[in-house]
Amino acid sequence: MTADRRQARDAFLAQAGWDDASATPVAGDASTRLYERLTKGGQSAILMDAPPGPDGPPVKDGKSYSAIVHLAENMRPFAAIARHLTQHEFSAPEIFAQDLTQGFLLLEDLGDGVFAARIDAGDSEEALYGGATDVLAALHALPAPTSLGCGDDGPPHIVPPYDDTALMTEAELLPSWYARLAFGEDLDATAQADFHAAWTQVLPKARTAADVLLLRDYHSPNLLVLDDQSGLQRIGIIDFQDAVIGPAAYDVASLLQDARRTVPADIEARLLARYEAARTAQNAGFDADAFRAAYAIMGAQRNTKIIGIFARLLLRDGKPGYLKHIPRLADYLARDLAHPALAPVAAWFEAHLPLEKICVPIDPDSVTT
Template sequence: MDQEGMAERTPWEIVLPDESATEDLGRFLAEILRPGDLVALSGGLGGGKTTLARAVIREIVGDPDLEVPSPTFTLVQPYESRNGQAVVHADLYRLRGPDELVELGFDEMTERAIALVEWPDRLPPRHGPTLAIDLSLKPEFGDDARLARLIGGGGLGGRLMRARALRVLLDRTGWGEAERSHMQGDASSRTYERLTNPDGTRAVLMISPPKPDGPPVRDGKPYSAIVHLAESVHAFVAMDRGLRALGLSAPKILGEDLDAGLLILEDLGSEPVVDQNGPRPERYAEAVKVLARLHGTTLPTVLPVAEGRDHVLPPYDREALLFEAELLPEWYAPFVANAPLPPEARAAFVSAWSEALEGLETEARTWTLRDYHSPNLIWLPERDGLERIGLIDFQDAVLGHPAYDVASLLQDARVDASAEFELRLLGLYARERRLRDAEFDMQGFARAYAVLGAQRATKILGIFARLDRRDGKPGYLAHLPRIEGYLARNLAHPALSGVRAWYAQHLPRLCPDA
């Protein structure tokens, strides 16, 4: 049985010594409840059901003084928060029968609301996320003490388990009293919060529970396995400690629960390496030097995570690179052409890219952080030298060609960088590499840079089209013209003649000079 399944069946028992503790539990539960959830509150008269429900409602609505009477006579009482979140509080003790619920419109009222139901045994059978809470008096623990027994179902058990683990972690590491505020994340399933303690100290909470395998998409393997995406925080922890061991500014890990996918990280701030005009030259130069330092160092391929746990960096092999590139014919091409590509065109695409990628796997490999670009680089002016570049979001690191991360930086999907600026920083990279290796092959590097830059642009065009079409996130489409420009720049290299010919035939907008 997996961890999520165990959470659905394992009760959590909490002794609540007084009414204040019951209210604390209500505020805690409010953080994990979502529209469509049912909280079934059981227990005898005076057990604390209404007290608990009142605390949940006040927390969700955002009004600690809100009058929340028991709905004993009205049966159902709706509430709404400032952001439109609906909460329904029901007391079914006086319910005459299921027909009365229909008359009240209970199902319609709770369809998109959080439902808190006292005397839930009077409800008809119901599917969906449910949290059953039984409250009983426990005088042996104190005059006002109660025992709360919580069991989650329909996915709520997993949420409850993670919230419990988070509360334990925050308390254990000294962040239990911190104010939590949501931080803008990325296109992944990870979420981030900024923690601010009463004394003003800050940290970042990373919430990244282990991800189950997705559906098989090729040869019985899910997408994440083919392209080697991290499925737990183990990879982040391993890379973080590896980067810090090299003297680079990855965030310190202040607390961790590896099984729950929770990390408390040093807050590196938010000062970017770009401004409204584009790249800041000094900051980009330091970012280039960080890569040159990394690529000129002999690096381990296995990194420790915790005692008895290691992380093996996977290879950024041709299968992964090719599969990523295929996102373009799958998502981007139908998006711009309003029609799917015929099978023979897709087969020709794979053939052209297979030829272009030939030989890259045999060249020297290094840590490829993969998303080494402006959103994941933080300027730390109070530090010195290369430590001024703060590094985040490197959990998907692989063993790949050094050119990949250089292209990721200099052809940033979100930043306009001129060809002249790009060439100047490529020259800086070459000089830095030659300081450590007089035989550094810039010609071979330039070929790999063009191929991997084109592969990355091709992949991102597919990803951004997919984010719009599949995930309803059209904001990424604003970056397409920039990425198309970078792709056209790369396609000018002779190593990509076959790929360029395919684009010229099937997507001529990507080859404006063809």
């Protein structure tokens, strides 16, 4: 943290009345955001520090990757989505203070009960993922919001669409970055064109129902157990600043094909059926068969994207720790590609990048960055 940023942080906390709090770092995510837990007088809060700015240089048509795929470039989306979720009685953190211009939020501390820690401590895996599944079913029953206030006098946040351009750009991280990791060079132009053509055939099949609000990174690191709550409110939700409007199946796949920990196939199947039953109870016109196809497509897109992201984190950012998750993602991807709706994409992988190769863990020490 630069001296200027430290000064701005201290001024924000002083204005919020937390300048005399003690601070300890909190483990973050793969982004550049920083988090601190503040404590004073038996109370605690979380400081979220995210200076505004694009995620990287322009990559296409003068736009950064974050702009193309609709990643948050400032704190306004987080503030807007947090308020939307709490207004509908979901357990997102309350905002105590904010400076959206400089990129500071002082948030309710939802604790350390992340899913992985609670499961390791003996909580039922299926019960926790089931509760999170129920939250999604309830959230997806709501009309998709378009314009949301951010709690200040600034403009509202317009929730962007998860359009096919964004989905394709994300998926193309795999032939761009993982190919370099696997082969030491880019795939040839024909293979890249075939990849694009295969996904062009498949992606429209995921849009079989009205789009909903997607939290987009809805999986175990961003889900917490709140022991002082019950029902849907027992599941705490964080890290939703990249929320978009898109196919409901995306967040269900994000949860049940968790990138950070393996969800057994039998639990995935039961909870997928549980979600479908809840949506059918809400809407008799819910098409479970169409949803299953959309689930496979969105799962394949997400797993393809994340494999590319984890390769990029090593090659671009020097962060090798995410490579250990790639074999799990390849296993999920194999489940998805078995669906007939994904036949063109499955054929591409078979021809250009067999999943057996992705399943082999890569030693980061053997990779030249």
